[in-house]
Amino acid sequence: MIIREIKIEDNKKIKEIIQYSLKSLGLNIPGTAYFDPPLNKLYQYYNNLNYAKYWVLEIDQEVVGGIGIAPFNEQNKVCELQKLYLSPKAQGLGLATKLMETALLFASKHYNKCYLETQHELNAACKLYKKFGFKLLLKPLPGSEHSAMDAWYIKSLN
Numbered sequence: 001m002i003i004r005e006i007k008i009e010d011n012k013k014i015k016e017i018i019q020y021s022l023k024s025l026g027l028n029i030p031g032t033a034y035f036d037p038p039l040n041k042l043y044q045y046y047n048n049l050n051y052a053k054y055w056v057l058e059i060d061q062e063v064v065g066g067i068g069i070a071p072f073n074e075q076n077k078v079c080e081l082q083k084l085y086l087s088p089k090a091q092g093l094g095l096a097t098k099l100m101e102t103a104l105l106f107a108s109k110h111y112n113k114c115y116l117e118t119q120h121e122l123n124a125a126c127k128l129y130k131k132f133g134f135k136l137l138l139k140p141l142p143g144s145e146h147s148a149m150d151a152w153y154i155k156s157l158n
Contacts, residue, residue, distance in 0.1 A: 006054040008043045013063040015039050021085045031148030051110040064090035067099040069107045077112040108157040117149040129153050
């Protein structure tokens, strides 16, 4: 298992993993990451932002998942944990934990808080976020772009 920064040649595979995951959950709808404009060019998107990164997870030289950190509210030093997805063969192996550790370590060097948006029905994801100390919010932070999400979490990084 290797966690590394995204390369331009990873764009297509990560997009496939994200869209497959959302479609399998019936979340291939407007207001989710399924239709995010940067989805075709995640390498370029994250590399054109300050204090942002996207990491991919490789098993046997195959990309099987990823996670990103991007600015959400730079004035208040809040980042957003984005696009944590694993292909079916990588699920249930504790690999999301490794991706979270990588992303939050990076985030803690540049931000005071980390925000994320998800769906309540994604039980495994919500359990993971709570394990890492994320607290459920009653509503999204101003500036949220994913209108189909119904669970919002925040974590202090310092």
